[in-house]
Amino acid sequence: MLLQRIFAAALLLACAGLALMAWPYQASFSYEPVGPRAYPLLMLGLMSLALIYMLFRPQPTKHTEEEPALDRATLIKIGICVALLIVFAATFESLGFILSSMLIGIPMARLYGGRWLPGAVIITLMSVGLYLLFDKAMDVPLPLGLLDVLEN
């Protein structure tokens, strides 16, 4: 309940901020009666109404058995996982697809309960295999990055 209130309040603030951002949107010249500002403001307004209602009357949240309430350990894991994904995005082009997916794939396999060695073997095979499959066979261009030297 408390989490939902915090979430509603945060989203409400975001709505207000976005509405402020949308306020100056005005077409320099226009032939139509409705400008670019009306629709976003309408949506933000409706959302704010719903969120204000939610602030005062939080809706029940159902938890299934499979998803236990968040504890510290899970939160840390989620933090690590997000960090790995961000590293992946940051190194995707500079290191190249194969190296960056190995870099994050192996710790990620560990994070989900695998052992180092089998994880390393599978992820290495998969990143090379996926590169060949997508870049060579399916024409989806992927960056080679540091491995560029191997290309020619």
Add this chain to the structure above:
Amino acid sequence: MDTFGYLGQGFGVALSPYNLVTALCGTLIGTVVGLLPGLGPINGVALLIPIAFALGLPPESALILLAAVYLGCEYGGRISSILLNIPGEASTVMTTLDGYPMARKGLAGVALSLSAWSSFIGAFIATCGMVLFAPLLAKWAIAFGPAEYFVLMVFAIVCLGGMAGDKPLKTFVAALIGLFLSAVGIDANSGVYRFTGDNIHLTDGIQFVVLVLGLFSISEILLLLEKTHRGQEAVKATGRMMFNLKEASSVFVVNIRCGLLGFIMGVLPGAGATLASAVAYMTEKRLAGASGKFGQGDMRGLAAPETAIGASACGALVPMLTLGVPGSGTTAVMIGALSLYNITPGPLLFQQQPDIVWGLIASLFIANIMLVILNIPMIRIFTRILAVPNWALVPVIAIITAIGVYAVHATTFDLFLMIGIGIFGYILRKLDFPLSPVLLGFILGGLMEQNLRRALSISNGALEILWSSPITFGVWVLTAVMLLLPLARIYRKRALQRRAVADV
């Protein structure tokens, strides 16, 4: 009847060797994707959009591929619900109720083939319905102006909330988030940059594939971190694989009934497969009365939701193809795919590109038949896939997701955006917000704004145009009914509670 002529033409398109192979690949990929935890029909189809585009598939083949993947995913989800008692997605929850007990009784093979058969009948009924009604609706929809479209989309959004039942407010907020997100980017009418924060990558808005994969794949990856149980033993599929004639005829009436019901539910925007399967199961349970062994492996209990899911999946294509208004998460993804090919679904699609429409309809038939045939020899391989542990699976899903996102624009900005959206999606999920309304809102948002502005341009700013025509007025009345429905339900529940308290 020129409808049948068109259908024949559609079969001509779908039966060409190239498209048959495409459909076969699609069903195989789809089944595997549906089997794996963390990937469902929505992100399965979304992942393939950029890839199909990169492969240079012609539009009708790409659509056939996506439709085949979609049906395959539904089928794969069925395997994990029957053998593992883990529903792959919300709509297959009802399948586990009787499917898993059947598998425990040693009828796993029968349960799988019977469910495939039921789904086939459902899809068959719905496709017949589509063949009959879609051209009529398309003809009628030509009379729709911008005002009518705007009101129709309002109706679709409200339907989502009204039908979702237990959490209308959350559904509504989720849909509004999607509706708002569609406004990011350059405004096509005036050239104003909206909410881009001077970021060049946001000028043409948030990419659809980025949104879908972030919301569904990344949030699922994070969710899989906290699942405590793992590596559940699958029930061995041994013994007889095929259902026999007696079993098929015993559920035939159920199939017909639930097929019709599923089709109607599928056509209604927002209702979708989840509701259709639940209603079908409950109806059949009530009809069977004391004679049924529902919940202990009754074949009717398996056939009912499966038929309804198959029928509603095809029924949902009716509003998408005729009106361009998606009724479910997956059809929203398909609209996203179509727009990549610069095809706008709507009434004119039936006249201008009959190849695509009827080819798609025909390939749904064919993909369904393929799935029934595939089921028997492949089931052992599919069950083996279920044993892949999470630690090997999740990094690979993350990597493939990144490839799918990168394939759209080849910028790392999209990867960061995807992660951000994924975290937001994870928070929404933890707070029990439904995610597919965000997607539907995102697709409908752009159309809604355009139609609203066009309508008001026609009337020169007078709001009356939004309710003056008989069609708009009628749809507003329906919208009001949909809004009142959840309120009435809450009121009735409260009244019941009060009576219960009074009795004590």
